[in-house]
Amino acid sequence: MSGTYLGMPAFPVAAHEAVANETLRGNLRHATHTIRAKRAKAVAEVSDWAELREAGKRIKDHTLRHLDRYLEQLEASVTAAGGTVHWAADADEANRIVADLVKETGESEVVKVKSMATQEIGLNEALEAEGIHAYETDLAELIVQLGKDRPSHILVPAIHRNRGEIRDIFRSEMGEWGRPAPEGLTDTPAELAEAARLHLREKFLRAKVGISGANFMVAETGTLVVVESEGNGRMCLTLPETLISVVGIEKIVPTWRDLEVFLQTLPRSSTAERMNPYTSMWTGTTDGDGPQNFHLVLLDNGRTDTLADEVGRQALRCIRCSACLNVCPVYERAGGHAYGSVYPGPIGAILSPQLRGTQSAIDASLPYASSLCGACYEVCPVAIDIPEVLVHLRERVAEGGEVVREGNKVVLQPAKGHAAERAAMRAARWAFTHPGALRGGQRLASRTRRLHPRSLPGPGxxxxxxxxxxxxxxxxxxxxxxxxxxxxxxxK
Amino acid sequence: MSSRDRILGRVQRALADVPQDDTPYEQAIPRDYLREHGARRVAETVDLLAENLADYRALVHRCAAGELPTVIAGLLADRKATSVLVPPGLDEDWLAATEVTRVADRPESTPQELDRVDSVVTACAVAVAETGTIVLDGGPDQGRRRVTLVPDHHICVVRVPDQVVSSVPQALERLDPTRALTWISGPSATSDIELDRVEGVHGPRTLEVVLVESGSGPDDPC
Known part of the structure; x- marks a missing residue:
């Protein structure tokens, strides 16, 4: 994943700093509480939510269990519809493919639709190194890019910024990138949105290359779907001559009909709307309408390794709605940056350590960035049992064992720093298999209870x-x- | 080895636990969710469409077929539009009552040229009542995707009740996936500032939807 996150400190260290930042905590509390209540209302409007959730889960599970077949079907459909399909095993390969495709057009700038996959692979930085400027066009991504900041939320990457901070960033930075912010810009959201409209308009109108991700890819028809609000997606998907979409291989659904489930559950889960303002669907190229060159880059980058884990693979069902972030008590206090990944919050805590492996300090700590309260599982529109995967990954970190990395089986050593945990578990196992000792120990503990300390000594x-x-x-x-x-x- | 083969090989090895006779697609997905939410008469479905469109800040107008040219002319006049983009197959009668300059979207038109046009008038492919959505499929009366994107004012005509369905599943049944589709639910908006919705970013900031009664009686029994 992105080099930006290499060398991140473990979650507890980063979170410790974040919780001391009162502005950040205030911003996050305000935003997550706003959306929480709205989501609950939007979900309550549909009486068959449980059935839709189950269908969504099963569609994704079935697809993952036959992913090779559906990938080949998708490739054939997209090709038949006039698109070109590329395969990228890792971030470097994907970045190289995209950079080469842009260079072939002779252009040195691209406009981008907000995309988690291209964030994950660090595409903007890779393009910059090749002399290609990538302009983020989603409002929140623009705020992050102008502020030389990192995203902290899946849906609203600038959720950690309040309106006053956004106005300050627009005032000081927009001129560097193009049209400056209007004179006397205030911090009302409508004026800020207007400033973004004016700033990006000229870039949209002259763009020759657009880069996107996709929310869904339909294997049967070769259709790609992008769900958005602002119209920046439509601009990037429609006005340029060349469109390059970088999409994780897990984004497939088998049939056109399957969209009827996710187009109901995704908007209600993410922005708490009955339907988001704009959804674009395109199948290859359309004569005389929109980009005449369409490239689809299918991205692995750790997804097949995740797929190899029978418990952990359910994380690949994720449709990136971010409902789990908005209800998480840990995310609300620690913020997105502490997770050291473009995927923060509960889903990030199970996705990042699987996509990247658990070797680094941050990835080994992420499965512990949870109180296991289960609110994330409850709101997930594809029923990912995040607590189950967290516990599974904790076991992997503490005990080590066999995993797949870059397609190869490797055996992980138990992580350092979990010796006390392992010793406690061994002692518990011994006690539970020796009833006499357990009984004796329990009686002793009960009789001495007035003498017990209020906290544990040593490693406890x-x-x-x-x-x-x-x-x-x-x-x-x-x-x-x-x-x-x-x-x-x-x-008896 | 190509990356394609490498990735497909990794997928196959990762799925070693999946049996050959795994449950087929048709049986793997329970479809016991609803085809539509609630029972409504046709007229009630149209009312719901109007209500949900308005809830997301689209401006909704209703009229009889014969009134449509006057209504469109009035909307363009209220907007003080001097030019209007016209898809190639738009019913000529719809613009019969306005003098506003018609602009055709030619293949060689640049986005900058379209940006100077005030308004656009189109038909639609289908409208979804439960979500307050209109869907465009690039038909001759709707034009290329860019014509409904660049101008700041979009007037979309929906023939009711023929073009109205209740739900998302019903809409997908009516649509052709090989066409480029745009689903529109209200004007351009964002939730990116403090997760609160604000209307008006890059797409048309004013969306007016005209529900026009198609010929027959307006209140046919279900």
Whole structure:
């Protein structure tokens, strides 16, 4: 994934700094609480939400289980419709393909639709190194790009910025990139949106190359779908002569009909709308309408490694709605940057360590960036059991074991720093398999309960530093059961 | 080895646990969700469309077939439009009552030229009541995708009730995936500032939808 994130500190370190930033916490709290209530209302409007969610989950699972077949079908459909399909095993290869395609056009600038896949591979930086300027056109991406900042949310990458900060960035930076911000720009959202419209208009109208991702690709028809709000997507998908779409291989759905599920669940989950303002669907090229050259770059970059994990592969069902971020108590306080990835929040905590592997400090810490409260699972429109995958990945970090990296099986060593956790688990296993010892230990613990400290000593201090130790009962449960029900049990 | 073969090979190895006789597509997906939400008479479906369009800040007008030219002329006049983009196959009668300069979208027209046009009038392919959506499929009465994108004022005519469906599943059934499709639900908007919706970014900032009663009686029983 993007080099921007290499060397990120582990989540607890980064989060510790973030929670001390009161402006950031205020901005995040305001934004996530606004959208939470709206999403609940939008979802409550459809009485068959549970059925739609289940259908979405099954469509994605089925596709993933037969991904090779659907990839080949998609390639054939897109090609038949006039598009050209490219395959990229990793970020470097995808960036090279895109840079070469842009150079072939003779252009030195491109306009971009907001796309997680191109963020993930660091496309803008790679193009810049080749002398090609990539202009982000989504409002939030523009704010991030102008502010030389990093995205902190899947849907609203500038969620950590409030209107006043956005106005300041527009005032000081827009002139560097093109048309300056209007004189006397205030911080009302309508004026800020107007400033973005004026700034980007000239770029849209002269653009010869557009770059996008896609929300869905239909294998049966070769149709790509981009869901958006502002119209910047339509501009990039319609006005240029050449369109290059970089899309993760997991974005496939088998049939045209399958869109009927996701076009109902995605807008309600992400922006809490019945339908987003604009959805574009295109199948290859259309004579005399829109780009006459269409390239689709199919991106692996860790997705097949994720697919190899029978528990973890469900993360590939994700449709990037960001509902899980908006309900997450950890995300709300720590913010997106602490996750050290373009995929923050609960979905990022299971996606990043699978796409990138768990070797780095940040990736090894992400599965622990959760209280396992399960709110993310509850709102997920494709029912990804994020807590299940988090626990699975914690086990992988603590215990090591066999995983697939870049298509090859490798055996991971248990991570350092989890010795106390492993020792505690071993002790628990021993105790639970020796009932006599367990009973003796429980009685001893109950009788000495007045002497127990309020926090644990040694390696346990980190755990009890943020948690209350459970209060022990005066009598162990099994003794109580024996005393009150013992004779009945024996009579049976 | 090509990257294509490498990726497909990785996929196949990753799916070693999936049996040969895995549940086929037709049986793997439960389709017990609704085809539409709630039972409505045809007229109620049209009302719902009008309500949901307006909820997302589209300006909705209703008229009988004979009134359409006057309504369109009035909307262009209110906007003080001096030029209007006209798709090649638009019903000529629709613009019969206005003197505004017609502009055709020729293949060689540049986006800059289209940007100087005030308004655009189109028909649509289908409209979705539950979501307040109109869908364009690039038919002769709708034109290229760019004509409804660059001008700041879009007047879209929906023939009711013929072109109205209740739901997204019903709309997809009516549409042809080989055509370039644009689904429009209200004017351009953004939620990027503090996750609150603001209308008016890059697409047309004013969307006017005219629901025109097609010939027969306006209130046919369901």
């Amino acid at each position: 201090r980190a755990w009890s530093g943020t948690r209350d130790l459970p209060a022990l009962p005066a009598e162990p449960f099994r003794d109580w059961w024996q005393r009150t029900h013992g004779s009945k049990g024996a009579a």
